[in-house]
Structures are given as structure tokens and as C-alpha cells.
Amino acid sequence: MSHDATNWAIKQRGLKPTTKIVLWHLCDRFNPDYGCFPSQARLAHDCEISRSTLNDHLRQLEAGGLLRRVPRIHPVTKRQMPTRYILGFEPGFTPDDPTPCPETGHGDNDAENPFAGTEDRADEPSSVPEPCLNSGHGKDAGAVSDFDPDPCPEKGQSRVRNPDTNLVREPLSKPVKEEEDAQARDSDFDRFFDELLSALGFAANAMLPAWWQGWPARQHVCRWRDELGLSTDRIIETATETRRDHPNPPDGPKALDRFMERAAQRDALDAANSVKTKRSRKAQGTPPPSPDELAAFYAAKVNSEEYLPPSMISNAMCEAMLARRLVTSDRLRQRGVW
Known part of the structure; x- marks a missing residue:
């Protein structure tokens, strides 16, 4: 050489x-x-x-x-x-x-x-x-x-x-569309991070403490969104609520972990209660089936060829089906429910 x-x-x-x-x-x-x-x-x-x-x-x-x-x-x-x-x-x-x-x-x-x-x-x-x-x-x-x-x-x-x-x-090492989308996501996250710092009480052009500088702080904030399932609006809302009891900005993202976890728990509990409320309202809005409807339902099971557990139909229901002439005694014995 x-x-x-x-x-x-x-x-x-x-x-x-x-x-x-x-x-x-x-x-x-x-x-x-x-x-x-x-x-x-x-x-x-x-x-x-x-x-x-x-x-x-x-x-x-x-x-x-x-x-x-x-x-x-x-x-x-x-x-x-x-x-x-x-x-x-x-x-x-x-x-x-x-x-x-x-x-x-x-x-x-x-x-x-x-x-x-x-x-x-x-x-x-x-x-x-x-x-x-x-x-x-x-x-x-x-x-x-x-x-x-x-x-x-x-x-x-x-x-x-x-x-x-x-x-x-x-092929391109990274498609142009994906690269543009990644740049747009980075730009959106920068705006969100600036809004979060403003909600926590940091001035726009002020020197940030070391705990809020660099990618470790940003990665910690991303975990609130990815692991806890909090939206960006919910994160900013929770950060604003913490300022009511703590006038000074937190030392770093870790100081807000407890508040973010509680917010995620409240959101999960509210979602579960909402599902229960919807089910309760649906159940209240539908009247229970009448005796005739019940007898017709079980009679269709007896007269069909599908599997029928012996304990599925009570003696009272068998008498109700016989009274309405929906089934015969021989069919009930044949199906093993009488």
C-alpha cells in the first residue's frame, strides 16, 4: 500500500x-x-x-x-x-x-x-x-x-x-413514505413535549434541568404513552393537575410516574364501569322471556337432533311443554330428559 x-x-x-x-x-x-x-x-x-x-x-x-x-x-x-x-x-x-x-x-x-x-x-x-x-x-x-x-x-x-x-x-433501505411519516411523528412529539414542559411550569426558552434534557427524559415520557396507554392530552392534563399541590416543577419524569400510574388506573376503572353500565342498561331495556317462549325454546331443543344434556331441562319445564302439546312423552324419554 x-x-x-x-x-x-x-x-x-x-x-x-x-x-x-x-x-x-x-x-x-x-x-x-x-x-x-x-x-x-x-x-x-x-x-x-x-x-x-x-x-x-x-x-x-x-x-x-x-x-x-x-x-x-x-x-x-x-x-x-x-x-x-x-x-x-x-x-x-x-x-x-x-x-x-x-x-x-x-x-x-x-x-x-x-x-x-x-x-x-x-x-x-x-x-x-x-x-x-x-x-x-x-x-x-x-x-x-x-x-x-x-x-x-x-x-x-x-x-x-x-x-x-x-x-x-x-429496494430503498427505508421507503420515502415511511421516512416522511417518521419525521412527522418526531415533529408531533416535539410539540407535545414542549406543551408538557409548559404545563409543568418551565419557561419556553429557559435552561432545563439535567433530568429533563436529552433522549432519556423523552424516552421516559414515551413509556407513559406506550406502556400505561395514556394519550398525550391525558398526560398533559395529569401534569397540570400535579401543579395544584406542587407549585414547583418536578425534578424529572420519574417524579410524575406515580401520578401517571394513578391516572391510568382511573381510566381503566372508568372504562370498566362504563361497560357494566351499558350492559345493565341493555338488560333493563329487554323484558324477560314469557313462559310460552321458554317452553317453545326448549321444545325446539328436544325435537332437534343436536346434543341435549339431561340436566338442561327441569321437570317443571317438561310438564309445561307437555301441557302446551309441544312435545310428546315418548320424545322426552327418548332424549333422556323425562
Whole structure:
């Protein structure tokens, strides 16, 4: 690695975070004597991104004039070797030619590149062969992912997906709607917290005590709402009631826990009494069933085929059904209730 190279990468401004990480790791792999030629697998592993995403950021760096890529092909085996990355701080650096090649879409200015004859290691053969006649690969070809429809027979088709034609898009880390809702909730809670402090007797612009500063105090107030089930209006109402017996503001949210718990208990008791009152009113408004209705109800049970417990019908009810000729004695014996 080279400290001068990594310092140069850090000083570059206006880059996206991931793009700058790619540039930094390229500079981290730079050797002052031999240059920079990490494999794409190694570079993608260092940056913790996919190879297709890596090629996107490499194109952005190359378009921004911060590096130039020089592909290398072994002259004997015709296999692709790790790309040589010429970084912008190296002496004699010239950006890639923006004029695209008609075959591959990449620039072709090797003739103007002062590194054209020195991009390989000292112990490796020259890596700038003539281009393939079928696809044009071998002379300043682009990233591995930008493969031609008719690949070079020696190199084969790239195994990296083309991000420009990939139909799968990574979802947003946080949907915009949810983020806007979260911001709105934070704004509403800030207004509620200010109203609570005002109800407790704190001035609008006064310096708050340490017990009421920071997120611990706000989180404690949130527990009154989430755990005790108190509404924001109920919390402010209870806080206002505490000022009647305690003219000075409380030392912190914990001093109000007892009052908030009592308010929650009163609300629960009032809710239970309200339910009982509604049930009582409903029961009072409905008259009890008449003897004829009761006899008809139990007779329907006896005459049906559904399960009938023997203790469900009393002897008095059996006599009432027989008197009204709703059932027969044989049916009662058959059902086991007589």
C-alpha cells in the first residue's frame, strides 16, 4: 500500500460514499514500483459490493478523470489478466479518451498513454496485444461486465451481469413514505413535549434541568404513552393537575410516574364501569322471556337432533311443554330428559 495514494484518495471531493470507498481501496492496493492491478474479485471483496456494482463505480471514476483502466491479455494463453488501474496522481496520467470506440463503446487512446508500455510487472510479458478480429477485445476494452454480444473465443463471455439490463433493483433501505411519516411523528412529539414542559411550569426558552434534557427524559415520557396507554392530552392534563399541590416543577419524569400510574388506573376503572353500565342498561331495556317462549325454546331443543344434556331441562319445564302439546312423552324419554 502507499500512504501518499490513500491520502490522495481521501482528499477527492464530490464523490458518492461507495465510489470513494472503491477509489480508496484501489489506492490501498497501489504499489509505487509496480502500479495497481487488483483482481475484480479482490476489489469487490474489499469494498463489500458485487462485481457489477463495482464496475458502475469504476466507470464513474474513469469518467471523472480520476483513473484509467488498461485491460491486459496474456500473449501466450490469451487469458484475461487483472486490469491495470492508472490513478490520477501518477506522473504523466492522462484521462481516458471520451470518444467511444464503435465496437466496444470505450475510448481508445493507448497511443497517448505514457504507461502503455509499463503497465505490467517486471516479471510478466507485455499485455497489450492486437485486438481480436471478432469482438475487438484486447485493446483498451472496458470493464468485464460490458461484454460484446459476440465474445472473443479466447476470453469467452463475461460471467458478470450487466447492471444496465438487470431488471432487479435493490429496494430503498427505508421507503420515502415511511421516512416522511417518521419525521412527522418526531415533529408531533416535539410539540407535545414542549406543551408538557409548559404545563409543568418551565419557561419556553429557559435552561432545563439535567433530568429533563436529552433522549432519556423523552424516552421516559414515551413509556407513559406506550406502556400505561395514556394519550398525550391525558398526560398533559395529569401534569397540570400535579401543579395544584406542587407549585414547583418536578425534578424529572420519574417524579410524575406515580401520578401517571394513578391516572391510568382511573381510566381503566372508568372504562370498566362504563361497560357494566351499558350492559345493565341493555338488560333493563329487554323484558324477560314469557313462559310460552321458554317452553317453545326448549321444545325446539328436544325435537332437534343436536346434543341435549339431561340436566338442561327441569321437570317443571317438561310438564309445561307437555301441557302446551309441544312435545310428546315418548320424545322426552327418548332424549333422556323425562
